[in-house]
Amino acid sequence: MIKTIKNLFLLACFCLLGFSGNAQLKKVEPPYWWAGMEKSEIQILFYGKDIADYKVSLQEDVPITGIRKTENPNYLFVSIETAQASAGILHFDFSKKGKVKFTRDYELKERTADSKNREGYDSSDVMYLLMPDRFANGNPDNDSVDGLTDTYNREKNGGRHGGDIKGIVDHLDYLEELGVTTLWSTPLLEDNDPGYSYHTYAQSDVYKIDPRYGSNEDYKNLASELHKRDMKLVMDYVTNHWGAEHWMVKDLPTYDFINQFPGYAQSNYRMETQFDPHAAHRDHHYCADGWFVKTMPDLNQKNPLVLNYLIQNAIWWIEYADLDGLRVDTYSYNDKEGISKWTKAIMDEYPNFNIVGEVWLHDQAQIAYWQKDSKIGAIQNYNTYLPSVMDFTLHDGLTSMFSEKGGWDTGMKKAYNNFVNDFLYPDTNNLLVFLENHDTGRFNEIYDQDINAYKLGLTLIATTRGIPQLYYGSEIGMRGDKAKGDGDIRRDFPGGWEGDALNAFKASVRTEQQNQFYDFTQKLLNWRKSAKAIHSGILTQYIPENNVYVFFRSLNDAQVMVVLNNNDEVQTLDLSRFSESIKSSTAGVEVLSGKQIALKQTLTVPAKTPMIIELN
Template structure:
């Protein structure tokens, strides 16, 4: 892409959108998204392509580079004194230097981990003078932020990922742009009124460009770093101009739909109702932007930011346009995952036609707390049972309608204090159990970058759960200038083993799911639950059943000692006297290689032993 793009109507954009088979061959969608293992990374925080002592795609050691691998002696090497600690903290609030080329260089690391789909945080051009390293403050929807690389780098990344059997999802935003204009009022908050605007910011952050189609003769330096692009988004009517959502307004309609997401400017997408919906010019322009990126880079799906704040009408319109366009290119199952906070996640999936909801809120919280023994396991498993309001005949509906993950970059459910799973509550000793629960229960599982290296994210706010895998000035574990692409890390190795088993067993990807009763004496059975004060130190067992096969999964919530329990299994699949065989154990020499199915009061039971904080699978 050599010609700078200013408009969706340009020949550069329209000629790409017009691409179609058979003149262009596009990468096909997977057969089923529930078969995939996703991996979410923020491009600024993953790799700067300067590491050494890691393995390339072929598994060969890379000796070049300037950043050495992290070792235990490097823990807290960035915070040895108050001044250094302040510099480390400050570094975490700004761009630290991750690149798309860095992601390309680590595809071998990801493939060997068992990742089959990359979810890449927003890479489109942000406001150049602001440190929106997370990527959610877009200023130009038809360009890549130069801090991450170029459009050609994106093409190269997608092509290289596809070569390794890895799909690619891009994180996109429709609800808002970056902080591209200034109000006349000082720090206005939502009242229902429309506020006057001083103007678009110029490249020096002075709001002297009138809101409206930019006159580049009068403002010759407006492109590319001033105002908003493409030019179809420059009309005043493209923005709601209602001021920031108030602290108590995140669930109040229409405030949460029309207000600004902090200082990010809300884009006018249209009436939230899907009935008789008419798309606004802004929504139509954004649809063409995202059609362009599908055809340009051959990506496989989108994760849509802040869907709750878009409304069902705009979301349904976008989903229809993108799905139809992707199918036109031969991508019949182009994935649209919506970030939907609050209680309407599953209803929104049904109403809008997006494919899945990001499992934040109750799903993520329970997935976090169950392995730590902080809540009854039924509280997590019941989220996937038949619900009358869903009118679903089988809870397997959830197998491809929710993306589940332990850690992420926002942790909305945790409120004001943030920290990764490994930051508290015996997290480092229980992270294997948590990842097993994530990989082997219903949904499309996703690993947040660094979880496979047991990052702790200690610090309390968003920036601390966004450590740099490549080290730089803001590395994990309060370190700097040390990278974490360590395939000898025991957690990494266990995740790779779990992912391999998942890829081999269809029941673990598509099967029905049942939380199993347990017993200490083989006679008295019940679901594991808190008696007295948490935590539970027990076995949590569940079965995945598919086409006459059962895989029994069990994790231990005791971080220090192995635990044993009698567990019920399906008597039709495993009658008394039959044998089930060990598929996987996180510590293989500590558990029986096979167990005999016994009978008690007409039910089939087996005794399982699980390593401390570990996992076993039997079939």
């Protein structure tokens, strides 16, 4: 009996020691990995008080290829090669003075079949951008969370309004019926920035969904629910910076993990210094290494620990949540060489994937520099490996062209002139085209909710080359004045909160004006789903005359003629001018009205009206 009690006591002591030692590890990242990955050598971050004082070994026959200690003893970076490893549990032993003090299990999971060959979004898709905090509040219980500074305050423009992942899932039928095929949500990872965290670009933990939005499992479920509807999910990923409250920023692994001057210096935002052959080193330094704002420390991708961490984190989320693409924030502010290595690593892992980078410049050559295989980048022996960029020059033109008379370079000439420069891009069908986004003025504010301007603008981005992106609420005419601050262009979607005076998710409740916007959007986007000539057809454009822009999309025998009349008067077009594109067609169906159109000598186009004609 005494012997039994003694053995139980020793066992309890052993368990207690094991638990106590393991408790010394506060973080292990990535939390697990997968067998059979292209990136088979992974670097596991172990974080805990003086963890670097331990020796680490593996019980299994899996090679440890490197152990990196830094000036901060709370970090230990252990690299292992998993190429020959099978799915299962690995056991890391942490020893001192030759004795194992504790063991940490680490799982290699079974990879989803054919995960490598997942298809990303492309020009057959329509992307819908929403801000989760401002879209719909599906779970009021998580509006405020202990330990996270910002609490629910819907009265404050820059406050947290309570929108969450459940609110998105609850309205996926709405998005599907609208004609959306791809969802891009602004970041959902934890952001503990006090006072202004609702936009979630100052992240404090990049392996954790912000609890005010839900859980990691909720995010995974969002992807699953989208896939049930044959829709796609795009994660908004931030490589350039974290938030000042990020746990690693508060206890840096190395002094140069973030860019220091020492401490804070703000970016000059002059992205052109990234390729200016005459740029002063100082100017380039302050662009690429300066902090975006004081609460967003700039990550140093020149540091291999940082770069590898970001690569692994992105791959982990793609694999874990079954993502279909990424949108990368402030892409052109990153260290140029580091971001190209990051992008290549993602695309090597998923060759059919898609990533669009935010390159907010106002010159096509400068934007094209950042797209994969750019001949402009090649001049400087540089390749980003980035498949897609955002067409900000088209957006620039869209903010004014529909309120202008036709001139040498005004009105619809702005659209024509934008596409003239498409020779600069390696892949024009992989450009993101948009009327607005979460950082710009609202299109329906700029044009004072003019439904005709909206019809012209949406028709243009939905039928030209590239991937059209809609910003939440545009489809019901939502406004927002950028001059009043970002909060005003990020208003709550009406009906996303219990007790809202109007529920714009329901046609029977929407106002007549809202239904005008919605009905047009729905008709156009749902037609686009099967319009293969629009997805990948050749674009042929004609110089605008009398402020009327005409272009064609052609794929094999499929021909679509698009006419945008930007005049306050009816226009009559001489069709002989377009004979090389119309060819032998004598009639067609106008998609938006459903009417048969005779294509003889002339075509009459109503004032301020788009026409989309599928040629017979």
